[in-house]
Structures are given as C-alpha cells and as structure tokens.
Amino acid sequence: MFKISYPLKVKIIARPAQREVLTTISFCTLMNGNSLIPKTIVALIVFLILISGSAVMVESKDEIEARNKAIVQASFVAWTAGTGSPFDLLADDVTWTIVGNSVVSKTYPTRDAFMHEVIQPFNARMRIGLKPTIRNIYADGNTVIIFFDASGTARDGKPYVNTYAWFFDMRDKKVVKASAFFDSVEFNEFWQRVFPKTPGNSE
CATH class of the missing domain: 3.10.450.50 (Nuclear Transport Factor 2; Chain: A,)
Known part of the structure; x- marks a missing residue:
C-alpha cells in the first residue's frame, strides 16, 4: 500500500511486518508549455514505478x-x-x-x-x-x-x-x-x- 502527498512523498507499508519505509522523491518542475503536468499524471507515474518492482523493501x-x-x-x-x-x-x-x-x-x-x-x-x-x-x-x-x-x-x-x-x-x-x-x-x-x-x- 502507498500514499501520495505533495511535495511528493511515497510511503510504502510492508506487511505483515507493519514496517514503514518512507521515501521522498524530488521531482524537477515538469512543464508542458506554461502549465504543470497534472498531479494525477505524476501519481500514475509513481504507481507504475512501484508495481514494476523498483521500490525495494529495506531489511533492518x-x-x-x-x-x-x-x-x-x-x-x-x-x-x-x-x-x-x-x-x-x-x-x-x-x-x-x-x-x-x-x-x-x-x-x-x-x-x-x-x-x-x-x-x-x-x-x-x-x-x-x-x-x-x-x-x-x-x-x-x-x-x-x-x-x-x-x-x-x-x-x-x-x-x-x-x-x-x-x-x-x-x-x-x-x-x-x-x-x-x-x-x-x-x-x-x-x-x-x-x-x-x-x-x-x-x-
């Protein structure tokens, strides 16, 4: 499970250990002409990164x-x-x-x-x-x-x-x-x- 907030933070909750790994991702300003890419698109990008296996669980x-x-x-x-x-x-x-x-x-x-x-x-x-x-x-x-x-x-x-x-x-x-x-x-x-x-x- 993950949560997204702005400035963009991804919180990965590992179960059943109930261990939380908090990763802050810094993005450069994404411009499309004079307008920012919508937050929903950024959220979708993060979601795809997570499900692709790029988010690695850290052992204690x-x-x-x-x-x-x-x-x-x-x-x-x-x-x-x-x-x-x-x-x-x-x-x-x-x-x-x-x-x-x-x-x-x-x-x-x-x-x-x-x-x-x-x-x-x-x-x-x-x-x-x-x-x-x-x-x-x-x-x-x-x-x-x-x-x-x-x-x-x-x-x-x-x-x-x-x-x-x-x-x-x-x-x-x-x-x-x-x-x-x-x-x-x-x-x-x-x-x-x-x-x-x-x-x-x-x-």
Missing part, C-alpha cells in the same frame, strides 16, 4: 544479522555432517586472508586460488577430515564471526587440533571477504611434518 539491521548468521551456521552444520562446508558460501571473487606467520599466510584473490593452495593440500594431508565444534557465532551487520575448534587425524595417525576465528563479510548470501586467525605454530608443524596424499604417495 537485525534481520540482516539473523539471516547471515543462520546461513553461516547452517554451513557449519553441513560441514559436521559431511554434506557441505562453509567454503560452499564463497563467492568466486572472494578474497581470503590468512593472518599471522603460518606457511600459508597471505591474501588469496579468488575462491579457486584459496581452495587450490590451502584447502586441497590440507585435506590431502588428513586421514580423517577436520570437523568443527563452534564456540560461538557473532553477527554485526554484514559481518559474521565464527569462533570454533576443529580437529581431525593426519595421514601419519597423529591428531591435528586447532582453534580458529573466521571473519566473513557477506553480500547476497555469499562470502565476499574473509579473514582467518589460528595457531600458526600448530599449523606449521602439521603442514611440514605430513606430506599430502598423491597418486605416487598413497600411504
């Missing part, structure tokens, strides 16, 4: 945070169940930065680069894949922070255990920027001790 900050948090949490549940992972949320052009002094610390400019240089070699070093245990998830606007432990078994039979903090910047239900923190000493020892599984190195 709480709704954005709840949506993003739920999406990320679901991806961790899928990771635990072996049916998916948070990496499924990465946009193709995501930038993933590993902070610290680990052997893989740098910024990866795309999803493919990150998966090829970090995740695939990591998984190739594991006998039993990494599984997460979430300590907490926080959301602030379009940013989701995941604080979690993860553990698995390396190819040499020794456990790998680390604690992570991931910061995800979300847009359109995708991760467009990520920063990762973890224990670099634990990671480096594992990475240098265990050789990845290859066709010629299957044991």
Whole structure:
C-alpha cells in the first residue's frame, strides 16, 4: 500500500511486518508549455514505478544479522555432517586472508586460488577430515564471526587440533571477504611434518 502527498512523498507499508519505509522523491518542475503536468499524471507515474518492482523493501539491521548468521551456521552444520562446508558460501571473487606467520599466510584473490593452495593440500594431508565444534557465532551487520575448534587425524595417525576465528563479510548470501586467525605454530608443524596424499604417495 502507498500514499501520495505533495511535495511528493511515497510511503510504502510492508506487511505483515507493519514496517514503514518512507521515501521522498524530488521531482524537477515538469512543464508542458506554461502549465504543470497534472498531479494525477505524476501519481500514475509513481504507481507504475512501484508495481514494476523498483521500490525495494529495506531489511533492518537485525534481520540482516539473523539471516547471515543462520546461513553461516547452517554451513557449519553441513560441514559436521559431511554434506557441505562453509567454503560452499564463497563467492568466486572472494578474497581470503590468512593472518599471522603460518606457511600459508597471505591474501588469496579468488575462491579457486584459496581452495587450490590451502584447502586441497590440507585435506590431502588428513586421514580423517577436520570437523568443527563452534564456540560461538557473532553477527554485526554484514559481518559474521565464527569462533570454533576443529580437529581431525593426519595421514601419519597423529591428531591435528586447532582453534580458529573466521571473519566473513557477506553480500547476497555469499562470502565476499574473509579473514582467518589460528595457531600458526600448530599449523606449521602439521603442514611440514605430513606430506599430502598423491597418486605416487598413497600411504
């Protein structure tokens, strides 16, 4: 539903949330010779804009945070169940930065680069894949922070255990920027001790 008044204002009432978004549209003076275009014509133009979908409902900050948090949490549940992972949320052009002094610390400019240089070699070093245990998830606007432990078994039979903090910047239900923190000493020892599984190195 919308209401029109002069100076021209369009009030969009979103139901069932009963949320009102008030947008003021400024028009230049529309002249036809020396006469103004009738108000009914202007009202008709606004109505056509609204029904064409040009008027977009604005989500509140709480709704954005709840949506993003739920999406990320679901991806961790899928990771635990072996049916998916948070990496499924990465946009193709995501930038993933590993902070610290680990052997893989740098910024990866795309999803493919990150998966090829970090995740695939990591998984190739594991006998039993990494599984997460979430300590907490926080959301602030379009940013989701995941604080979690993860553990698995390396190819040499020794456990790998680390604690992570991931910061995800979300847009359109995708991760467009990520920063990762973890224990670099634990990671480096594992990475240098265990050789990845290859066709010629299957044991």
